[in-house]
Amino acid sequence: MAVADHVDIEQFMAGVEKRNPHQTEFIQAVREAAEDIFDYIEDKEIYHRYQILRRIAEPDRVISFRVCWEDDNGNIRVQRGWRVQNNNSIGPYKGGLRFHPSVTESVLKFLAFEQTFKNSLTGLPMGGGKGGSNFNPKGKSDNEVMRFCQSFMTELYRHVGADIDVPAGDIGVGAREIGYMFGQYKRITNRFTGILTGKGLEFGGSLVRTEATGYGAVYFLQNMLNHRGDSIEGKSAIISGSGNVATHAAEKILHLGGKVLTLSDSKGYIHDPAGIDQEKLNWIKHLKTVKRAPISEYADKYPGATFHAGERPWSVICDLALPCATQNELNGEEAAVLIKNGCIAVSEGANMPTDLDGIRVFKDAGICYAPGKASNAGGVAVSGLEMSQNSARLSWTEEELQDQLKDIMQGIHDRCLEYGLKDDGTVDYVKGANIAGFVKVADAMIAFGVC
Ligand code: NDP
Numbered sequence: 001m002a003v004a005d006h007v008d009i010e011q012f013m014a015g016v017e018k019r020n021p022h023q024t025e026f027i028q029a030v031r032e033a034a035e036d037i038f039d040y041i042e043d044k045e046i047y048h049r050y051q052i053l054r055r056i057a058e059p060d061r062v063i064s065f066r067v068c069w070e071d072d073n074g075n076i077r078v079q080r081g082w083r084v085q086n087n088n089s090i091g092p093y094k095g096g097l098r099f100h101p102s103v104t105e106s107v108l109k110f111l112a113f114e115q116t117f118k119n120s121l122t123g124l125p126m127g128g129g130k131g132g133s134n135f136n137p138k139g140k141s142d143n144e145v146m147r148f149c150q151s152f153m154t155e156l157y158r159h160v161g162a163d164i165d166v167p168a169g170d171i172g173v174g175a176r177e178i179g180y181m182f183g184q185y186k187r188i189t190n191r192f193t194g195i196l197t198g199k200g201l202e203f204g205g206s207l208v209r210t211e212a213t214g215y216g217a218v219y220f221l222q223n224m225l226n227h228r229g230d231s232i233e234g235k236s237a238i239i240s241g242s243g244n245v246a247t248h249a250a251e252k253i254l255h256l257g258g259k260v261l262t263l264s265d266s267k268g269y270i271h272d273p274a275g276i277d278q279e280k281l282n283w284i285k286h287l288k289t290v291k292r293a294p295i296s297e298y299a300d301k302y303p304g305a306t307f308h309a310g311e312r313p314w315s316v317i318c319d320l321a322l323p324c325a326t327q328n329e330l331n332g333e334e335a336a337v338l339i340k341n342g343c344i345a346v347s348e349g350a351n352m353p354t355d356l357d358g359i360r361v362f363k364d365a366g367i368c369y370a371p372g373k374a375s376n377a378g379g380v381a382v383s384g385l386e387m388s389q390n391s392a393r394l395s396w397t398e399e400e401l402q403d404q405l406k407d408i409m410q411g412i413h414d415r416c417l418e419y420g421l422k423d424d425g426t427v428d429y430v431k432g433a434n435i436a437g438f439v440k441v442a443d444a445m446i447a448f449g450v451c
């Protein structure tokens with residue numbers, strides 16, 4: 001087939017938009033990757049002939065199901081659950097479960113698509129998947145959450161397996177939810193196998209998994225700065241979110257001698273000019289995971305701090321920024337403000353937190369900018385290590401796992417350099433991540449032929 005027969009990116013995206021009407025997040029994620037991949041494959045006939053990108057952007061399957069549960073007042077509630085199995089060319093489907101009212105098929109398809117590239121980048125044998133529900137755990141009792149999780153797993157169990165699909169946590173799914181779901185799987189199947197990661201340490205979980213995403217995002221930041229002969233020491237950081245990823249990113253910034261000025265939640269952000277130290281961070285972790293209360297309470301507890309209702313932290317002057325809450329939480333205007341204020345590096349802990357305009361601003365400014373599919377891969381990487389430990393029926397030490405996490409993040413950084421290093425010595429980490437993530441999956445798919 002001649003090169004002249006190839007579609008261009010706009011024709012390709014027109015097809016994606018037509019096949020996925022109204023799925024704005026999914027279309028956004030595909031465009032972000034396609035822009036780099038189209039450049040790369042332009043003169044590589046085999047990727048065109050096998051329609052690789054077209055196939056990766058069509059999930060292997062999307063499973064959708066009803067989840068019924070009973071609330072504490074005896075009302076029957078009906079939610080929708082999904083598992084998107086995007087691509088298993090290099091390993092079993094792997095990716096988190098999100099419980100949040102904003103969850104739609106589009107959100108889960110974008111997350112599963114990005115997960116495919118992210119998991120490939122880790123160097124571990126994991127395919128891409130994502131799932132979840134529009135269930136809102138906020139304000140629910142432990143018993144209500146348990147009944148929901150049991151009902152969710154009563155359907156999901158038939159689609160997962162240690163060599164098939166291994167879900168984990170994400171927004172609204174932490175240790176409590178994983179415990180309830182693992183218990184239900186075991187009860188239904190009478191099998192104790194590693195069908196979920198992020199499990200409790202007593203029942204097959206791995207040390208360092210809880211910290212891995214946030215720590216990994218900061219290791220990636222450190223790698224980017226080191227590559228430019230700089231470091232985190234003495235720098236100020238602003239962070240969004242106050243969940244698993246944000247609080248552990250903050251902790252690692254502190255370990256490496258930086259200062260954390262902000263954290264946030266869905267109601268607004270807190271700004272503490274004195275810095276959020278480890279003691280304050282421990283208080284926040286307790287507030288968000290045990291008390292399950294809003295971050296605004298921080299400003300009552302620590303009078304030097306202020307709470308900014310309904311706002312995001314991006315106007316606070318800083319050296320480093322880590323968006324760690326959710327998708328599209330940082331737009332082009334906010335990116336421009338960060339650059340104007342002297343921010344030199346952005347490492348995404350969340351998935352797709354920066355919109356397409358924001359990415360363009362960061363790329364044009366030539367700052368160190370890491371997309372989530374590279375910088376937040378530490379979480380799924382340690383999930384991969386949890387799978388290995390489960391298969392071998394052993395547990396590695398904290399030190400071994402910390403070392404492996406650091407090595408994996410360095411490896412991802414270096415894979416991004418391979419395809420993203422520019423002539424002027426700066427690095428386009430978006431391009432590097434997209435192409436490096438793509439090549440491994442694509443070459444496996446070619447080996448399988450047309451299927
Ligand atoms: P958590 O549920 O622990 O925390 C989520 C945080 O983000 C909370 O502070 C929450 O605020 C805030 N948030 C959620 N939705 C919104 C919204 N629509 N607007 C503003 N704030 C919001 O989730 P995680 O920390 O696990 O996940 C955070 C991000 O990191 C997500 O993008 C996730 O996909 C990504 N990620 C997570 C990994 C993991 O291992 N957990 C791995 C890789 C990426 P509130 O408390 O008010 O709800």
Ligand code: 2IT
Pocket residue numbers: 094095096097115118166167168169170197351376377379380381383
């Ligand atoms: O987005 C992500 O990488 C996650 N939520 C973690 C997935 C996993 O399988 O650990």
